[in-house]
Amino acid sequence: MLDARRGLADRLERFLAHHHDKFLISQFIFLIVFVSIIFVPPFLGEPALEDTRYTHWGLFANYLLWSLWFPLVLISVVFTGRSWCGIFCPMGASSEWASRYGLHRPIPSWMRWEGTPHVSFLIITILGQTTGVREHPESVMLLFGGMFACAVLFGVLFAQGKRAWCRHTCPVGLLLGLFSRLGVVQFWPKRRAPGENRYAERGMCPTMIDINRKDESRHCIECFKCVHPESGGGQKMSFRRPGMEIEQIRHYNPNVMEVAFFFIGIGTALGGFLWLVLESYQEMRQNLGVWALSHGHSWIGGTGPSWLMSVHPERGEVFNWLDFILISGYMLVWAGGTAVVLGLATLASAYLAGSKAATGTLYQRFLELGYQYAPVCLVSLIIGLGYNLFLPLGYFGDSAPDIAKEVLLAMGLLWSVHLGNRILAEQNVRGFRRVMALLPGIAGSAATGFAWWIAIFGPPGAG
Ligand code: SF4
Ligand code: SF4
Known part of the structure; x- marks a missing residue:
């Protein structure tokens, strides 16, 4: 094999x-x-x-x-x-x-x-x-x-x-780079130079990777410029287990901004789906509109430039400043909420993982455990954006597309839990302590999956 x-x-x-x-x-x-x-x-x-x-x-x-x-x-x-x-x-x-x-x-x-x-x-x-x-x-x-x-x-x-x-x-590229860490393709220097991953503005790599010190996948765009199968230098392409880089993220240059993306960026995208399906958005719109008009802010009902908001009277959609402010604000509130929930869950995991035997500081463990949400976020984005991709499954029955999405979401969730477990194992967290440290991460992944479930299928009981 x-x-x-x-x-x-x-x-x-x-x-x-x-x-x-x-x-x-x-x-x-x-x-x-x-x-x-x-x-x-x-x-x-x-x-x-x-x-x-x-x-x-x-x-x-x-x-x-x-x-x-x-x-x-x-x-x-x-x-x-x-x-x-x-x-x-x-x-x-x-x-x-x-x-x-x-x-x-x-x-x-x-x-x-x-x-x-x-x-x-x-x-x-x-x-x-x-x-x-x-x-x-x-x-x-x-x-x-x-x-x-x-x-x-x-x-x-x-x-x-x-x-x-x-x-x-x-x-x-940010999205693709981040999720490529889950991927099976790896490029690795045939002769690795000592030292850490470095940024190299000079050299052959178009994305400024020092190819002799490359470790993480995220910036490699697979241009094959550094791959020379007949020579003893450059990079070698190989296949690995899906998720392996994240399981061993400590050796692949973990980055606080990437973790922030799971906490904030994915929450923003989630808010972009939720404002369309949640009643709370309509209620807020109503309340803010009434408040603004009663306080003399009538400009809020006016329309802004079409590069900022949807102005399409021919299709029956004209947003005003109220819509613009509320949609952006709603998305940012979801980003903040997701950041708080996932941040606290990850911090609790990192804290519970601490023991004499565990390796790394609290911050290192936090950073590494932040990557466990990658699969559930990836699968949620695929299902959320790829609505029509599942429609042909309707051939097997009306409910087949939704069942396929639910199964995929469950698989993403399980993969996240598995990654959380493997990251903790790499941190040398054993036995009962590992189970305890895993629980907040499971809660974080489940909360993410559930929020996306609502974004994709609508709130329970609706429609
Ligand atoms: S090749 Fe560059 S421009 Fe195209 S998606 Fe990738 S990062 Fe973005
Ligand atoms: S394959 Fe291209 S992008 Fe990747 S390390 Fe080599 S030169 Fe850089």
Whole structure:
């Protein structure tokens, strides 16, 4: 079995390393697809009532983007790592291409700050909701076109032959990098230099990895530039157990910003689903609206610019400042709530794990245990975003799509619990203490899973 796995990895590695210069072809094909999905639909007429995704390009483009591309790319990180980034993504490829001919300025420190992609994730996620990115092609063009423009602009401005945008700013890359730690693909230096993971603005790696000291997966976009099967240097591609990097996260450069993403970023995305289904949102909207008007803040009923909020009278949707403030605020409140719940659960786990035999400080244990939520968060995002992906299962019965989603969510939850157990084992927490330390983590994963369950299926008793 092990030999078969190694053989398959070797064959794939040889094939992709020998053809990595042809990735340009796939990136160019996806550039054409990207342009036709992002930039064409806003200029088409409104679909007629009887139109379907097979008769109207705008509807088909929306289906491709939200029902296929997003969930499938998220699923792919588990099986193929960040292959989307290195082999297919036209945005990253354009950024790298632009940086070959650009100004080659050093990457500024604000951009190199670990929190920058998190800020860009928050902005894109919130704007996505307030502008209605899942419904309106104009919003898709604004957000995805804006990201594309920034990717190229950052390429023109910073570094030479690199992907400053991908490493430091891309919100999609942030998600893929984080979840690639769960994946089965690993690149490892054939001759590892002593010392820790280092940032290398000079060198062959487009995402600034010092390839001789590489450990974590998250920044590796699988471009295969450093893979030379015939030579004794560079990186070797291999397959590993899913989740292995997180089980042994201590040796793979754990990062407080990534843990913050599980606590805050995922909560923001969750809020983006919950405002659509929870009564509390409507109640708050009503109460705040009445309060604002009775206190003379009538501006709150006015409409703002269409790059901030959905203004589509032709489709019967016009948001005002009240909607904008409340949707953003509601998402941020959920982000804060998730941060408090998961933060406290993780702190309790880390504290309970403390014993004479346990390794690491309280902070180290906290940081490592924060990664246990990765599977439940990944699965929740896939199910939440990939609503239509499950519809074909309706062939097996009306309830089959929902059953499949529930089973997947349960699997994500169990995987999180398993990871929590393995991380504690790596921290040398044994016996009854390990069971006790595991319980708060289970509660945190269950709370996350339950909140997503409501976001996906609606509140219990509703509809
Ligand atoms: S990081 Fe973003 S822009 Fe870069 S390759 Fe990945 S998805 Fe594309
Ligand atoms: S480590 Fe190698 S395969 Fe990964 S992004 Fe850098 S150069 Fe490409």
